[in-house]
Amino acid sequence: MxxxxxxxxxxxxxxxxxxxxxxxxxxxxxxxKVGAPLIIARILVRDPHKDRGLEVDRSLxxxxxxxxxxxxxxxxxxxxxxxxxxxxDYALAALERGKSLVTANKDMIALxxxxxxxxxxxxxxxxxFEGSVAGGIPIIRPLKQCLAANRIQEIMGIIxxxxxxxxxxxxxxxxxxxxxxxxxxxxxxxxxxxxxxxxGLDAARKLAILASIAFNSRITIxxxxxxxxxxxxxxxxxxxxELNYVIKLLGIARETPEGIEVRVHPTMVPKSHPLAAVNDVxxxxxxxxxxxxxxxxxxRGAGEMPTGSAVAADVMDAARxxxxxxxxxxxxxxxxxxxxxxxxxxxxxxxxxxxVADRPGVLASIAYAFGDKEVSLASVLxxxxxxxxxxxxxxxxxxxxxxxxxxxxxVERLSAVNEISNCIRVEGN
Amino acid sequence: MxxxxxxxxxxxxxxxxxxxxxxxxxxxxxxxKVGAPLIIARILVRDPHKDRGLEVDRSLxxxxxxxxxxxxxxxxxxxxxxxxxxxxDYALAALERGKSLVTANKDMIALxxxxxxxxxxxxxxxxxFEGSVAGGIPIIRPLKQCLAANRIQEIMGIIxxxxxxxxxxxxxxxxxxxxxxxxxxxxxxxxxxxxxxxxGLDAARKLAILASIAFNSRITIxxxxxxxxxxxxxxxxxxxxELNYVIKLLGIARETPEGIEVRVHPTMVPKSHPLAAVNDVxxxxxxxxxxxxxxxxxxRGAGEMPTGSAVAADVMDAARxxxxxxxxxxxxxxxxxxxxxxxxxxxxxxxxxxxVADRPGVLASIAYAFGDKEVSLASVLxxxxxxxxxxxxxxxxxxxxxxxxxxxxxVERLSAVNEISNCIRVEGN
Numbered sequence: 092m093x094x095x096x097x098x099x100x101x102x103x104x105x106x107x108x109x110x111x112x113x114x115x116x117x118x119x120x121x122x123x124k125v126g127a128p129l130i131i132a133r134i135l136v137r138d139p140h141k142d143r144g145l146e147v148d149r150s151l152x153x154x155x156x157x158x159x160x161x162x163x164x165x166x167x168x169x170x171x172x173x174x175x176x177x178x179x180d181y182a183l184a185a186l187e188r189g190k191s192l193v194t195a196n197k198d199m200i201a202l203x204x205x206x207x208x209x210x211x212x213x214x215x216x217x218x219x220f221e222g223s224v225a226g227g228i229p230i231i232r233p234l235k236q237c238l239a240a241n242r243i244q245e246i247m248g249i250i251x252x253x254x255x256x257x258x259x260x261x262x263x264x265x266x267x268x269x270x271x272x273x274x275x276x277x278x279x280x281x282x283x284x285x286x287x288x289x290x291g292l293d294a295a296r297k298l299a300i301l302a303s304i305a306f307n308s309r310i311t312i313x314x315x316x317x318x319x320x321x322x323x324x325x326x327x328x329x330x331x332x333e334l335n336y337v338i339k340l341l342g343i344a345r346e347t348p349e350g351i352e353v354r355v356h357p358t359m360v361p362k363s364h365p366l367a368a369v370n371d372v373x374x375x376x377x378x379x380x381x382x383x384x385x386x387x388x389x390x391r392g393a394g395e396m397p398t399g400s401a402v403a404a405d406v407m408d409a410a411r412x413x414x415x416x417x418x419x420x421x422x423x424x425x426x427x428x429x430x431x432x433x434x435x436x437x438x439x440x441x442x443x444x445x446x447v448a449d450r451p452g453v454l455a456s457i458a459y460a461f462g463d464k465e466v467s468l469a470s471v472l473x474x475x476x477x478x479x480x481x482x483x484x485x486x487x488x489x490x491x492x493x494x495x496x497x498x499x500x501x502v503e504r505l506s507a508v509n510e511i512s513n514c515i516r517v518e519g520n
Numbered sequence: 521m522x523x524x525x526x527x528x529x530x531x532x533x534x535x536x537x538x539x540x541x542x543x544x545x546x547x548x549x550x551x552x553k554v555g556a557p558l559i560i561a562r563i564l565v566r567d568p569h570k571d572r573g574l575e576v577d578r579s580l581x582x583x584x585x586x587x588x589x590x591x592x593x594x595x596x597x598x599x600x601x602x603x604x605x606x607x608x609d610y611a612l613a614a615l616e617r618g619k620s621l622v623t624a625n626k627d628m629i630a631l632x633x634x635x636x637x638x639x640x641x642x643x644x645x646x647x648x649f650e651g652s653v654a655g656g657i658p659i660i661r662p663l664k665q666c667l668a669a670n671r672i673q674e675i676m677g678i679i680x681x682x683x684x685x686x687x688x689x690x691x692x693x694x695x696x697x698x699x700x701x702x703x704x705x706x707x708x709x710x711x712x713x714x715x716x717x718x719x720g721l722d723a724a725r726k727l728a729i730l731a732s733i734a735f736n737s738r739i740t741i742x743x744x745x746x747x748x749x750x751x752x753x754x755x756x757x758x759x760x761x762e763l764n765y766v767i768k769l770l771g772i773a774r775e776t777p778e779g780i781e782v783r784v785h786p787t788m789v790p791k792s793h794p795l796a797a798v799n800d801v802x803x804x805x806x807x808x809x810x811x812x813x814x815x816x817x818x819x820r821g822a823g824e825m826p827t828g829s830a831v832a833a834d835v836m837d838a839a840r841x842x843x844x845x846x847x848x849x850x851x852x853x854x855x856x857x858x859x860x861x862x863x864x865x866x867x868x869x870x871x872x873x874x875x876v877a878d879r880p881g882v883l884a885s886i887a888y889a890f891g892d893k894e895v896s897l898a899s900v901l902x903x904x905x906x907x908x909x910x911x912x913x914x915x916x917x918x919x920x921x922x923x924x925x926x927x928x929x930x931v932e933r934l935s936a937v938n939e940i941s942n943c944i945r946v947e948g949n
Contacts, residue, residue: 227813239836384819397812404667
């Protein structure tokens with residue numbers, strides 16, 4: 092056994108409590124596996140007097156980051172405060188001092204990964220962030236190490252638990268969006284302002300991180316095309332079911348000859364696809380590599396203990412690397428610069444739902460408009476005819492996004508078309 | 521970039537070809553990630569003149585292991601010949617010389633893990649074996665590192681592709697065992713002598729490896745209770761479906777206060793369980809940890825490229841560790857000695873199918889026999905009555921295996937009972 096490795100936690104919120112509990116409760120096993128005890132020596136909190144629902148030695152609590160930074164015995168900083176400020180300043184300061192940094196902060200990694208990695212590399216420290224994507228599901232290290240011999244071709248992930256819970260409820264209960272949003276808020280799965288989740292921004296940050304690792308090229312949040320789930324209706328869900336699909340909010344990243352596709356949007360996936368059965372708050376990440384073929388990683392995407400599990404494992408690796416004097420042994424893997432493919436050049440199938448006048452010739456005029464832009468239709472269903480109005484559901488063959496959008500501009504100008512109610516990409520066939 | 525790391529392959533069969541292809545085709549990316557080119561310097565084969573369906577530099581081929589062993593430039597030995605002899609001798613010799621060993625040989629690790637790890641530890645070499653369990657699915661490193669902060673509570677795995685293919689065909693087509701065995705053989709999924717797969721021995725070896733890592737205590741193949749799928753009939757599959765279950769050959773390992781449960785047998789799992797949707801030759805391993813909760817790892821369990829992917833990733837890690845002078849940084853994790861729980865003390869639900877005389881009082885006498893051994897019944901279905909004979913399907917509540925076996929001895933002695941046709945454990949509720 093080596094002498095203890097000392098750690099400081101920045102933050103004692105949900106994830107911080109999880110990390111504290113795991114490092115305390117499983118201390119003996121953790122020490123065996125690392126080869127040294129891990130000691131939480133300091134915990135940075137804003138208010139040392141607040142009740143945290145946790146038995147914690149109050150003498151560890153401090154409001155002073157510089158005391159942590161200046162303590163040469165503290166080798167690992169665990170940033171679990173979230174947000175960008177002051178988390179980023181603290182993280183950079185820690186790395187510049189050569190302290191290894193473990194974080195679950197997806198916003199910080201997605202926005203400032205480049206400068207954080209530069210700081211880590213300069214001082215030879217570890218920068219580990221398994222907890223930043225998909226909570227307890229091991230995915231960063233599998234991509235960086237276990238699947239490292241592959242050229243990764245595709246990632247498709249359910250990486251936001253809130254929206255997956257909502258879409259699952261809508262699918263199983265036929266409920267509508269606002270109803271399930273209230274249920275998600277009542278259960279604590281959605282925040283009071285749920286927009287980061289339901290508009291897909293949370294998923295986009297995680298996808299930027301995953302895509303950067305998978306394709307060895309820095310992808311930032313601004314590269315990601317994002318569409319949320321707020322336009323998905325009970326009717327879309329029902330039609331998807333009739334067509335043998337389920338609707339999921341997916342993060343999709345793919346390497347193509349025209350660049351990297353990187354996008355978050357509601358997606359119809361076949362019921363037989365492994366992602367289709369991933370329900371409620373569970374997350375799953377489907378990865379296709381040139382050698383390994385199809386793999387999937389499934390588990391809880393958030394929460395005190397699952398995310399704490401990922402952070403604690405990173406702390407163990409950082410400690411082991413320090414004991415063996417090799418922090419930074421697996422560093423940044425963005426050694427290439429690949430272009431991002433413009434959305435218009437995407438090729439996909441599309442589901443479309445239109446409100447039209449119920450009169451002869453309407454379908455022909457719509458089909459003509461699609462044909463004009465070289466969008467060919469795989470299926471057309473006429474629904475809910477009441478003699479005056481009708482609803483039409485179309486599924487296209489594989490076409491260019493730009494052609495589809497051009498066709499939609501033509502279609503919406505047709506006098507018989509009252510509304511293009513929804514357009515959802517279809518993947519995984 | 522460091523100077524190249526030299527590797528020798530022992531064997532150029534299915535997995536060896538995969539490793540060769542991956543290290544050759546993805547050489548540039550692999551060099552970037554490791555920090556040095558990886559060079560295959562020698563390949564040990566029995567017959568250097570055999571055609572291998574592979575473009576390979578014939579000057580690399582050799583029949584002489586000692587030339588590899590004595591070559592100080594060869595730092596990593598990749599054992600992909602399979603079997604115990606001479607693989608074990610070669611592996612031990614390589615480790616004793618301080619060469620890192622990567623292997624996909626589940627038989628060798630399951631039977632001789634202890635001595636191999638002792639040799640690795642003595643010389644400070646790496647012993648890596650991700651490819652030995654579930655082909656391309658990352659599971660060894662996730663258990664050893666990503667989930668290392670957890671106390672693992674349970675592993676349930678579909679870890680044999682042949683039997684999963686067969687059970688999937690039986691479920692989807694209503695086919696019987698011998699029919700699907702022929703299909704599996706025709707497709708090359710089952711060997712001419714399929715007994716290691718269908719009798720559960722292949723799965724048992726993999727489970728011994730997984731359980732050893734999960735519970736930090738050496739589990740050998742002899743500790744594993746094994747039952748294969750040859751007694752599963754189309755009728756059992758159909759009744760399972762009626763009861764909302766599917767039948768899978770599972771490897772199950774669980775830590776309990778009475779010791780470690782470790783067993784391979786056909787198992788009924790609820791259709792809603794994540795493992796129920798894992799079909800054909802796919803493998804999946806469901807892991808429950810005290811912190812992370814439920815996770816699952818899914819992918820192809822065998823084959824040239826999937827297993828090659830796992831082996832090549834291990835080679836990359838071994839090379840990185842050599843460059844940083846830390847081979848063996850993550851060593852053997854069996855630092856405890858835990859007892860294995862005897863099968864009689866298992867608690868489970870059971871599905872039973874009996875052939876009985878179709879006359880009044882039979883069910884009562886059977887129920888009485890079960891009650892006498894404290895086995896309570898959750899459901900009883902009478903099937904296929906023809907006036908003379910009837911088939912009865914029972915599902916028990918959770919009971920001790922010993923009580924169930926004692927009850928079955930009573931039941932089979934009843935004059936009205938012609939046969940106990942099957943007994944299948946029910947898990948995952």
